[in-house]
Amino acid sequence: MNTTILKISGLSVSFGGILALDNLDLDIKQKEIAAVIGPNGAGKTTFFNCLTGLYAPSAGEILFYPGRDAEAVSLKGMKPHQITEKGVARTFQNIRLFPGMTTLENVMIGRHCRSRASILGALFRNAATRREEQEIIDTSYTILERVGLAGYVNELAGNLPYGAQRRLEMARALAAEPLLLLLDEPAAGMNPQETLNIMELIGEIAADGLTILLIEHDMKLVMSLCQRIFVIDYGRKIAQGSPGEIRSNPDVIKAYLGA
Amino acid sequence: MPACRLYQELKRSLLVALWFIFLTFPLMVVKVDLVERVVHWRWKNMLFVGLAGFFFSFLGRWIMQRKNPGKALGKGTAWSLRFCPDPKIRKILIVLLLCLAVAFPQIFSSYQTTIMTTALMYVVLGLGLNIVVGMAGLLDLGYVAFYAVGAYSYALLNYHFHWGFWTVLPIGGLIAALFGVLLGFPVLRLRGDYLAIVTLGFGEIIRLILENWGEFSQGPSGISNISRPGFFGLELSLDAAILYIYYLMLAFVLVAIFIVGRLQHSRLGRAWIALREDEIACEAMGIDKTKTKLTAFALGAFWAGIIGVVFAAKTTFINPASFTFLESAIILSIVVLGGMGSIFGVILGAFILILLPEYLRALAQYRMLAFGILLVLLMVFRPQGLIAPGRRAYFITKKPDPET
Numbered sequence: 292m293n294t295t296i297l298k299i300s301g302l303s304v305s306f307g308g309i310l311a312l313d314n315l316d317l318d319i320k321q322k323e324i325a326a327v328i329g330p331n332g333a334g335k336t337t338f339f340n341c342l343t344g345l346y347a348p349s350a351g352e353i354l355f356y357p358g359r360d361a362e363a364v365s366l367k368g369m370k371p372h373q374i375t376e377k378g379v380a381r382t383f384q385n386i387r388l389f390p391g392m393t394t395l396e397n398v399m400i401g402r403h404c405r406s407r408a409s410i411l412g413a414l415f416r417n418a419a420t421r422r423e424e425q426e427i428i429d430t431s432y433t434i435l436e437r438v439g440l441a442g443y444v445n446e447l448a449g450n451l452p453y454g455a456q457r458r459l460e461m462a463r464a465l466a467a468e469p470l471l472l473l474l475d476e477p478a479a480g481m482n483p484q485e486t487l488n489i490m491e492l493i494g495e496i497a498a499d500g501l502t503i504l505l506i507e508h509d510m511k512l513v514m515s516l517c518q519r520i521f522v523i524d525y526g527r528k529i530a531q532g533s534p535g536e537i538r539s540n541p542d543v544i545k546a547y548l549g550a
Numbered sequence: 551m552p553a554c555r556l557y558q559e560l561k562r563s564l565l566v567a568l569w570f571i572f573l574t575f576p577l578m579v580v581k582v583d584l585v586e587r588v589v590h591w592r593w594k595n596m597l598f599v600g601l602a603g604f605f606f607s608f609l610g611r612w613i614m615q616r617k618n619p620g621k622a623l624g625k626g627t628a629w630s631l632r633f634c635p636d637p638k639i640r641k642i643l644i645v646l647l648l649c650l651a652v653a654f655p656q657i658f659s660s661y662q663t664t665i666m667t668t669a670l671m672y673v674v675l676g677l678g679l680n681i682v683v684g685m686a687g688l689l690d691l692g693y694v695a696f697y698a699v700g701a702y703s704y705a706l707l708n709y710h711f712h713w714g715f716w717t718v719l720p721i722g723g724l725i726a727a728l729f730g731v732l733l734g735f736p737v738l739r740l741r742g743d744y745l746a747i748v749t750l751g752f753g754e755i756i757r758l759i760l761e762n763w764g765e766f767s768q769g770p771s772g773i774s775n776i777s778r779p780g781f782f783g784l785e786l787s788l789d790a791a792i793l794y795i796y797y798l799m800l801a802f803v804l805v806a807i808f809i810v811g812r813l814q815h816s817r818l819g820r821a822w823i824a825l826r827e828d829e830i831a832c833e834a835m836g837i838d839k840t841k842t843k844l845t846a847f848a849l850g851a852f853w854a855g856i857i858g859v860v861f862a863a864k865t866t867f868i869n870p871a872s873f874t875f876l877e878s879a880i881i882l883s884i885v886v887l888g889g890m891g892s893i894f895g896v897i898l899g900a901f902i903l904i905l906l907p908e909y910l911r912a913l914a915q916y917r918m919l920a921f922g923i924l925l926v927l928l929m930v931f932r933p934q935g936l937i938a939p940g941r942r943a944y945f946i947t948k949k950p951d952p953e954t
Contacts, residue, residue: 343834344833345830345833345834370833370838370839371833371834371839372833372835372836372837372838372839375834375835375836376836380834380835380836381834383830383831383834387828387830387831387834388827388828388831389823389824389827389828389831389832390827391823391826391827391941392820392823392824392827392941393941393942393943393944395944396820396823396941396942399820400820400821400824400832400835400837401835401836403817403820403821403824403835403836403837404835404836404837405836406817408816408817408818409818410813410818410845410849412816412817413812413813413816413817413818413819414809414812414813416812420816423817424816424817427817428944428946429946432944432946444944444946445941445943445944447941463835464835467835467836
């Protein structure tokens with residue numbers, strides 16, 4: 292039986308002469324919460340952008356296993372929307388919502404790749420389209436309730452408080468029914484109470500059987516939530532292991548403290 | 551306004567006035583008479599400039615202050631909603647407007663009817679461009695090219711093969727849509743200003759081809775004697791034809807409103823708006839950027855093509871001079887002025903921009919000036935357009951199961 296969901300081997304990205312990611316090997320297990328940490332500029336977000344197809348890797352392979360016994364799918368060279376359709380959804384470090392759309396509509400966009408209505412369906416509004424539209428609304432609302440934003444349904448996303456916007460990004464990603472959820476600094480800019488709430492939420496989502504890979508600087512969150520941690524510095528993986536192992540790893544301490 | 555504040559404002563207005571006096575001095579005050587070889591000093595003009603500068607700058611700032619007392623430009627709710635929150639009243643209003651539209655040619659002269667037909671054509675053009683610019687957020691400065699493609703499709707097919715209006719109508723729309731896709735492909739990666747430049751170039755290319763490829767389009771002399779729309783094989787008198795095209799346009803407007811309205815709140819419409827709001831997030835959420843952009847270009851162009859066919863049939867003569875950049879600019883102004891993404895706004899914008907210059911004819915040579923001032927004022931006081939598009943509110947009626 293295969294317990295891997297994502298297998299990355301030899302992944303490299305270069306921008307001009309700069310190697311942003313250098314021969315990265317990583318594998319994520321089904322249903323775990325894993326974290327990628329590292330100093331600023333280490334290449335963490337670049338790594339996420341490669342996984343989601345926003346950047347094209349210059350070398351290496353990204354294999355995604357959409358189920359326990361499923362065939363591997365190579366995500367390399369796929370377009371972002373195809374990757375989302377395969378079951379990898381993400382949030383962004385600097386919130387990228389659709390500010391002019393309502394909270395519910397933002398989540399409804401996440402349902403896009405799980406629905407089929409065409410132009411003709413939109414024009415004639417036949418029974419199938421109406422049913423699908425209702426399904427989109429219902430599912431989106433359920434997800435909003437889940438992340439605790441049911442009170443904001445018809446509010447413009449741009450007018451939401453900061454913490455709520457972060458949650459809304461997660462809701463939007465969840466609406467795409469991912470198997471693997473990539474969270475880019477989900478707790479950035481949050482106060483301790485909000486961080487606790489978001490940790491709780493991430494735990495709940497993981498309990499539903501989603502695999503979560505997150506980038507985070509808040510060590511309390513990473514250490515208490517994640518089963519495995521990967522440490523990246525200068526585009527290279529310098530350590531991997533359980534929180535306990537990482538905490539005592541001399542290379543990691545050196546990278547963080549510069550000693 | 552407290553006294554010291556008033557004093558400050560007065561001082562600033564005075565400075566503005568002095569600055570204007572300085573700027574306009576050589577133009578307004580000094581007049582060199584070359585025949586008599588004397589210089590006239592028109593000090594009176596300086597006084598006028600000063601007084602006008604003082605007055606308008608004070609007035610302007612006073613209005614601005616009343617408008618937003620320390621508040622940033624709000625995302626105003628739609629005017630239509632504010633005017634008649636009751637959907638019943640709104641329905642009655644719409645029915646009344648429709649009755650007026652139907653009765654219009656009976657009440658007014660055929661001259662007025664022709665102008666109104668033109669306005670209705672621009673309503674549809676505006677609605678088409680609204681899909682591209684307002685919803686999908688792709689700034690298209692060459693929209694008139696598709697309008698030209700539609701018009702020339704009808705003119706040429708009619709000239710060479712004597713195809714009728716109704717046959718060419720869908721063909722013209724489809725050819726324009728094809729051109730929309732053709733333009734869409736190379737600009738898929740472009741955004742904002744770059745996209746605007748390429749589309750501007752595209753519009754010019756189409757016009758220049760029509761102007762210079764004589765064998766194909768008969769060049770600047772254009773194509774004349776295009777058939778008017780047929781009415782079950784009947785030959786219509788000029789007056790009847792005007793009436794006929796008016797009602798035809800009215801029907802097109804209603805169909806366009808219906809279609810755009812339905813698209814707006816569909817899966818595809820949401821994808822367009824998401825594309826406008828944030829392209830990267832949109833891709834990452836599973837929306838096919840290529841497909842979404844191309845459908846926006848194609849659908850927008852389709853409407854321009856349809857109206858192009860109507861235009862050729864209405865005027866019975868077309869040449870490239872009807873499809874200059876100015877047309878694109880007017881259609882774009884309709885969308886921006888009316889309120890990007892708002893159907894009602896675009897309709898209002900088309901009426902204002904097309905009818906106002908007609909009715910401002912009373913001001914004779916100052917009409918374009920008055921028109922320009924009006925536009926500037928509108929953009930200062932309602933930068934989001936006359937009617938800002940409101941998002942649809944969803945009311946969750948069915949409580950989902952607690953298990954799921």
